[in-house]
Amino acid sequence: MQNDSFVFEALFEAQFQTQWQAPSNIALVKYWGKHGSQLPKNPSISFTLSKCVTTTSVHFSPQKKGEARFDFLFNQKKQADFHPKIEQFLDRITPYFPALKQHHLSISSQNSFPHSSGIASSASAMAALAMCIVDFEKQHHPDWSAPSMLQKASFLARLGSGSAARSIAGPLMVWGQSEDFLGSNDQYAIVPQVNWHPVFKEYQDTILVVDKGVKKVSSTLGHGLMDGHPFASQRFAQAHDHIQQLKTALTTGDLDQFIDLSEAEALTLHAMMMTSNPRFVLMQPNTLALIHKIWDFRAQTRRPLCFTLDAGANIHLLYPQQERIPVLDFIKNELLSYCQQEQYIEDQVGNGTQKIPLP
Numbered sequence: 001m002q003n004d005s006f007v008f009e010a011l012f013e014a015q016f017q018t019q020w021q022a023p024s025n026i027a028l029v030k031y032w033g034k035h036g037s038q039l040p041k042n043p044s045i046s047f048t049l050s051k052c053v054t055t056t057s058v059h060f061s062p063q064k065k066g067e068a069r070f071d072f073l074f075n076q077k078k079q080a081d082f083h084p085k086i087e088q089f090l091d092r093i094t095p096y097f098p099a100l101k102q103h104h105l106s107i108s109s110q111n112s113f114p115h116s117s118g119i120a121s122s123a124s125a126m127a128a129l130a131m132c133i134v135d136f137e138k139q140h141h142p143d144w145s146a147p148s149m150l151q152k153a154s155f156l157a158r159l160g161s162g163s164a165a166r167s168i169a170g171p172l173m174v175w176g177q178s179e180d181f182l183g184s185n186d187q188y189a190i191v192p193q194v195n196w197h198p199v200f201k202e203y204q205d206t207i208l209v210v211d212k213g214v215k216k217v218s219s220t221l222g223h224g225l226m227d228g229h230p231f232a233s234q235r236f237a238q239a240h241d242h243i244q245q246l247k248t249a250l251t252t253g254d255l256d257q258f259i260d261l262s263e264a265e266a267l268t269l270h271a272m273m274m275t276s277n278p279r280f281v282l283m284q285p286n287t288l289a290l291i292h293k294i295w296d297f298r299a300q301t302r303r304p305l306c307f308t309l310d311a312g313a314n315i316h317l318l319y320p321q322q323e324r325i326p327v328l329d330f331i332k333n334e335l336l337s338y339c340q341q342e343q344y345i346e347d348q349v350g351n352g353t354q355k356i357p358l359p
């Protein structure tokens, strides 16, 4: 797929208002390392979540002379620290939708999860904003099919934050060219036409909040450290192997293999950070304590509970829906004391973005 096929040249001036909700996602095979315009150095696959969502409304209006390009409210309040990221996003996507240049955007966003919970919100935020923008484009592109609209939304979201490409649809999305997934490519994420084993349709992701702080290392810096990383080529080759093996686990329902690969990916992501130059450690002592608790629980009970990690200290506990009660008992009795203010967020696999009627 060429980038040119995503350019919508028509220029127009119009008023339009829309609102979309987009979920966060959690990668099973991680994207870490990029090149060019937000292109991944390896393919990744993620569960789309359902409860950790961003809801964004945009009012597009013809831009008046001297007027700012956009204004932005987060939880009904002005939030200037988000402006550079939005500005950069609009700069990157305008070549694919030049009519944006003629419009002012009044953007208002809120998250279902606490902003300062250490849960990455850029994926859901960029995906929700991208959906509002393609919805506007769609009004002037009447013969556009729903799949093409979703492809463009994923393509635009990627330009805001790579992992946001995977927050458009569900229950799983693959981003980055992989021999194992027909149609997969670096430009946008796809929903693979694969019959996933039913156990994964309602898989649970309970996020244990170990550190609510803002990220200590920006993703852009982190991805950049894979350039010239001593283990980079092995890591990228490993991601291809892992995605192939994970496809087997996800279709056969082999939970042992799923657990093995999920934890290997989580720890490899952190191993890459610990061995880059400069090196950094994003796990906290409580992250490690929780990992050992999870391993002990699994060894003692034989229940299929495992973890994955994002670029931070929080733990994502992954388990089948039918294990919910014993796992929640375990969390409440043994894990909460390792969480900041005993905070955890229960989420599960979901189906992606949806349009929300305006009030």
Ligand code: PMV
Binding pocket: 026, 027, 029, 030, 031, 032, 044, 122, 161, 162, 163, 164, 219, 220, 269, 310, 311
């Ligand atoms: O989308 P970015 O640039 O914030 O990168 C996110 C990378 C990880 O969350 C660590 C892994 C992933 O694939 O989501």
